[in-house]
Amino acid sequence: MSLQNFIPTVWSARLLQSLQSTLVFAQPNIINRDYQGEITAAGDTVKINTVGNVTIGDYTKGPMGDPEELDDETRLLKITESKFFNFQVDDIDKVQQTPKIMGQAMQNAAYGLARAADTFVSSHYVDAGITIGSDSSPWEISQAAEAYEMLVDLSVALDENNVPQEGRFVVVPPWYEGMMLKDDRFVAGGTLDSESRLMNGQIGSGAGFNILKSNAVPTIGASDGVEANSKIIAGHKIAWSYAEQINQTEAYRPENRFSDALKGLHTYGAKVIRPEALAVLSAKRPSRQQ
Structure with missing residues (x-):
């Protein structure tokens, strides 16, 4: 991988795609992923909007009256977790190995990040x-x-x-x-x-x-x-909500080493809102x- 050809947004998207295909507890079918706000670092908060129940009444002919105004509640979800990866591929190894070695390493990083995120989400069982x-x-x-x-x-x-x-x-x-x-x-x-x-x-x-x-x-x-x-x-x-962001991916050449290196940051948080x-x-x- 040439550093000149490194496009952070592309690699962040690839990492996020690999991450989404690995998550279990933190996948959209298991936990609510809808939120408002931007995640830039641990400590940020995002908004989770919830809507109250709709009243069901008996219908009789004639006007039904004014529509019910639904209660809404905005909850704040704090981004508490910040995980990173930082690996390098020696130039001699890069020559000897498949050209896709960096991509494979990114997939491995995504698997590790997913395991950490799933473990964090599942720890919220205490709020069930x-x-x-x-x-x-x-x-x-x-x-x-x-x-x-x-x-x-x-x-x-x-x-x-x-x-x-x-x-x-x-x-x-x-x-x-x-x-x-x-x-x-x-x-x-x-x-x-x-x-x-x-x-x-x-x-x-x-x-x-x-x-x-x-x-x-x-x-x-x-x-x-x-x-x-x-x-x-x-x-x-x-029952619960989750928000995440791949904040940074950066390629660089470590000092005193003939290698390409890649580091990235994954921040997220979760909260039980309907126990x-x-x-x-x-x-x-x-x-x-x-």
Whole structure:
């Protein structure tokens, strides 16, 4: 890559595209990405606009009166996270390797940034309005059927909170998917082939959810009064919001090295705004898998 040919906006767009194709928790189908404002650095705030519920009344012939004025609420989301990458490719390596080596390195950077962003977003499970199980008393998924049945319990809890059914999601860790794959109900009707997967990390559907898999599912280690467990997060995108920006990408020649280097900055923030639309199951994996 020649520094003279480096166009920051193009590489920022490529990085963002690679990032979007990797995100699970922070992808638009899982979390609200609509916001107003410009992100230039950590510490900035953006506006999230929400609209109140619409009143439904009984109709009778005649005038309906003045239209209802909907309540709106502007919430502020603070950009708290700032992650960077900074790597170089030696000139001798550049000659010996494929010309696309810098592009491949950018994809690797995007994967690392996505993992950090997903881990940050999933940490907001602590603000969920629905909880099943706890750190001190998690649900042990000892049988394959229990893995699916606990998703049903999460779905019922969301139903009782009048959370929209269309677009619900649940994100599970690999061990939980392994349990579900032993259940004929999931294998027969829930699994998807690669061409049918519309979301990053999607492995199937069931119990009213789009089911996704991620290693960024929060995991709690065992300690005094706490049993090791995974936080299975379910809900609807209206529950939380996320804003991000690739602020800078810069190519340069490091001093004392014959190499091309590239550095970039990714800033973002997240917030739970409707906790009643977010649920978390504290699930303990079976002892035979530990």
